[in-house]
Each structure stands twice: as structure tokens, then as C-alpha cells.
Amino acid sequence: MKVLHPRAAILLLLSATTLGGCGALQRLSEVGRPPGMTPTSDPTESPSWRPVTMPMPAKETLTTEADALWRPGSRAFFKDQRASRVGDIVTILVNMADTANLKDVTTANRTGSESMGMPNLFGLESALPHMLVNTINPSSLVSTNSANAAGGNGQIQRNESVTLRVAGVVTQVLPNGNLVVVAHQEMRVNSELRDLRVSGVIRPEDIASDNTIEHDRMAEARISYGGRGQLTDVQTPRYGQQLMDILLPF
Numbered sequence: 269m270k271v272l273h274p275r276a277a278i279l280l281l282l283s284a285t286t287l288g289g290c291g292a293l294q295r296l297s298e299v300g301r302p303p304g305m306t307p308t309s310d311p312t313e314s315p316s317w318r319p320v321t322m323p324m325p326a327k328e329t330l331t332t333e334a335d336a337l338w339r340p341g342s343r344a345f346f347k348d349q350r351a352s353r354v355g356d357i358v359t360i361l362v363n364m365a366d367t368a369n370l371k372d373v374t375t376a377n378r379t380g381s382e383s384m385g386m387p388n389l390f391g392l393e394s395a396l397p398h399m400l401v402n403t404i405n406p407s408s409l410v411s412t413n414s415a416n417a418a419g420g421n422g423q424i425q426r427n428e429s430v431t432l433r434v435a436g437v438v439t440q441v442l443p444n445g446n447l448v449v450v451a452h453q454e455m456r457v458n459s460e461l462r463d464l465r466v467s468g469v470i471r472p473e474d475i476a477s478d479n480t481i482e483h484d485r486m487a488e489a490r491i492s493y494g495g496r497g498q499l500t501d502v503q504t505p506r507y508g509q510q511l512m513d514i515l516l517p518f
Contacts, residue, residue: 303461362432460497
């Protein structure tokens with residue numbers, strides 16, 4: 269069995285770490301040209317796509333009356349144009365304006381003192397000086413004391429604002445009528461590609477008449493706004509630096 273030279277093993281390890289980390293091969297393939305955009309496709313065909321399973325209430329049988337003008341779930345006499353079936357499109361409105369301001373102050377003090385002796389133990393206390401040290405005092409065998417003081421201050425201030433409109437596709441209709449929506453949008457400006465992904469579960473009743481829905485009415489919402497490109501590469505620490513930040517204890 270051939271054994272690799274230590275220098276060759278190190279180079280092989282560094283090459284594997286560099287090329288295998290976080291889409292490095294894809295980035296190398298895009299050198300000299302803008303990042304490629306993902307083709308429009310069925311979200312359910314993605315290897316990472318999984319059907320959503322949610323707790324469902326007991327199934328109810330809808331009753332209709334003969335010659336009735338109203339249909340269950342309909343808002344008008346005419347056909348409802350809102351998204352309701354797999355493949356329908358619904359516009360998701362993301363309007364986030366979150367502000368957080370947390371401040372913690374902690375102060376703790378503790379003092380302890382313990383002592384233990386053995387003046388009498390079936391007459392064996394007289395043998396202790398011969399067994400251990402001649403100057404031992406059985407009445408004060410162990411004596412300890414401790415003092416501890418701790419103080420801490422922490423403050424977090426965060427302001428986030430995101431305003432987006434993105435069209436999504438209904439990928440599932442759950443047994444209770446709720447809809448699973450997946451939205452994916454890419455935008456390329458020069459050599460920078462922006463990637464927007466939104467997914468979640470919505471109620472048909474929460475869809476507005478113009479076929480839009482607010483993000484705060486979406487359960488299990490997943491909102492991702494990022495991208496890749498030359499500017500992102502400059503702003504992202506290198507793999508070696510990220511690795512050292514994780515492993516170094518100081």
C-alpha cells in the first residue's frame with residue numbers, strides 16, 4: 269500500500285477543503301462571467317423539497333342546499349379568482365419592521381465557610397496523630413472557606429426592515445384546506461445575484477381579493493434574502509478564517 273508524502277497529504281487536504289466548501293466549485297466555474305441564474309422549474313422536483321405534514325382537525329362534511337346561490341368558501345356569486353389549487357399563483361407581501369432593545373445587568377456575590385472535626389470516634393481519635401501527622405488536631409480536621417463575586421452587563425439593539433413583493437406557487441393543498449406556498453425569485457445586477465426565497469402555510473380565507481397575502485399571516489414562514497457574486501465574496505470571510513474562528517478557543 270502506497271503511503272502519501274506528508275507534504276502531498278497536506279496539499280490534498282487543503283485542496284479538498286478549499287474546493288469542497290460552500291459551493292467553491294460553482295464559484296470557480298463562474299470566474300470571468302456573472303453568476304448563472306437558476307432555471308425556472310417545479311419546486312417539488314428539487315432534491316431538498318419535502319411534503320409538509322401539519323396537525324389536521326377532524327374532517328367535516330360540507331352540506332349544500334338545493335338551488336343555493338352561495339358556495340362554501342366563496343366570497344361572491346361568481347367564481348373566486350384567488351389561489352386555491354396546486355399550481356395557482358399568489359403574491360406574498362413581506363413587510364417586516366422589527367426593533368429589539370434588550371439590556372441585562374447581573375450581580376452575584378457568595379461567601380461560604382465550612383469546618384469539620386472528629387473529637388470522638390469510638391476512641392480511635394487518639395490513634396490519628398500516629399497514623400497521619402503528630403501535630404494533627406482531631407477536633408479540626410477539615411476547614412474550608414470560599415468567596416465568589418460575579419458581575420455582567422449585556423445590551424442588544426437591533427433594527428431590521430425588509431419590504432418585498434414576490435409571487436409564489438401553491439405546491440400542496442392540505443386536508444383542512446390550507447395551502448403550502450413556495451416562492452423563489454432571482455435578480456442579477458452586473459456580477460451580483462440576489463436570491464429571494466419565501467415558503468409557508470396560508471389559509472385561503474386570508475388571501476385578499478387582489479390575490480395577495482401578508483407574510484404575518486403565513487404559518488411556518490421561511491424567508492431568505494441573500495445572494496452571491498463578487499461583492500458577496502469580498503464581504504465574506506475566507507474558509508480558513510471561518511474555520512479558525514470556530515476552532516480557536518481564544
